[in-house]
Amino acid sequence: MTRTVDDPEAHGLTRVGGRPPLTKYLRGVAQRKDFILSLAKYRIEAENERQRLGLLWIVLKPLLNAAVFGLVFGILMASTKNVPDFVAFLIIGVFTFEFFGSCLNAGSKSITNNQALVQSLAFPRMSLPISVVIQKFMELVPTMLLLALILTVMGHRPTWNWLLVIPLIGLYFLFCMGMALTAARLAVHIPDLTNILPFVTRFFFYTSGIFFSFDLRFADSPRMLEYVQYQPVYAFMSLARELFLDSDPLYDVRVELWPIVAVWSVVIFLFGIVFFWAAEERYGRVN
């Protein structure tokens, strides 16, 4: 074939596009940290801009959520009368679960809903799902502070164990980040995922013991109780609850849950990073 163009290598030109190696890619993501943080912050502002109560909705939503579940399961179905401190039990679960659910949901849309952006500007695509998770994390922090306040008002004394909630949330952040990155890529390959995902979230919601107690349900089959603690979201929920309700003699901190959440977090986080990066070139395609 005759060359009709200049020899690119001779003039020091490099190939456009193409996925950089993982470490270089992650450095590129780190360089975009201001973009990622501003995008997260501004999205929160934009979402609440027209609401009269504005940013207050960040804490109002989980409160209303807890109120509905409390009404239905605590009062109407009365299925929980044996759960000690049901109200505290419920709000810790609902407040903590919100982050996982919204990361998974918004994370899965982070590429597919931003096609125009992905097709017009060149930046590491990982910035988008990361920014979504940081946005949800910025909403989680005030919720957790409110939770601590409510629990104190309800008479659950703060103890030193409350400080352990901070590393727990750190691990939870990594776990949810991994899930969001995985969902973001899968949604690009499988458009049907948007229909499946609500069921996945609901599955986790109902199998994590948020408005009922697995300890009571499986009181007579300790084997089931052992299996269920390997369900990561359940492990996170339970640990958060046991740390917060430390002053309550009916709740003991199960130390054995720590390695479970730690392993899940690190594995899912690393998997999500690699899994998302591997398809970097795919995200800009039009179809």
Add this chain to the structure above:
Amino acid sequence: MAASTEYSPGRRPVVVVDDLHVEYKVFATGKRATGKDSDGGLLRRPKRTQTVHALKGISFTAYENDSIGIIGSNGSGKSTLMRAITGLTPATSGAVYASSRPSLLGVGAALIKPLSGQRNVILGGLALGLSKEEIEAKYDEIVDFAGIREYIHLPMRTYSSGMTARLKFAIATVRNHEILIVDEALAVGDREFRKRSEQRIREIRDNAGTVFLVSHSMRSIRDTCNRVIWIEKGELMMDGDPEEVIAAYKAKRRR
């Protein structure tokens, strides 16, 4: 060697497009217009993918300080070619080489409508890869160029389409691009702004940059380009002097 390629050794090439092919696989839904009615219902509809061959072997070299107009009828592959040059659309075969990553002029997709113009200047600048300090330094320049200083604290959704377009253009051109691709951006705004934006494009070109301009307006192509590439159905028809290529393109269209 194809006669259509303007091959000029001696000048420094900045973009080399080498036998570039781009194919899209599209999920074909609905029935094919064959006239034959299939007996299958909704559930039996076969899902087949259709391949669209958007670019069929494009080759050319762009040199430093070139200002290249890209013309062709709708659906000829102009936008696909530009996206492939920026690396946003992967090539099926062939490749694009460049001295630095070419960027599309456009920042609109990064902006958030409910937020103020001020916030969007920051966000748009960050999306383009500027640092916070660089944006601060150029903030006034952007706002004045867009001519929206009195409205800068209002949400962008309240802006008129002209104001929005001006702001987008002002943000997008603030960065010094070595290789810039402008996709029909000059057609925005009123006459006065159009003049200013064309002036800006010329400035960018003079700053040792290379510009690709995709446009349907032959006037703005004549005004800004020193070379024109004509694409039709994914193939390169002609490449050379603006007057000659535009004349050939118009003659073809008239037939």
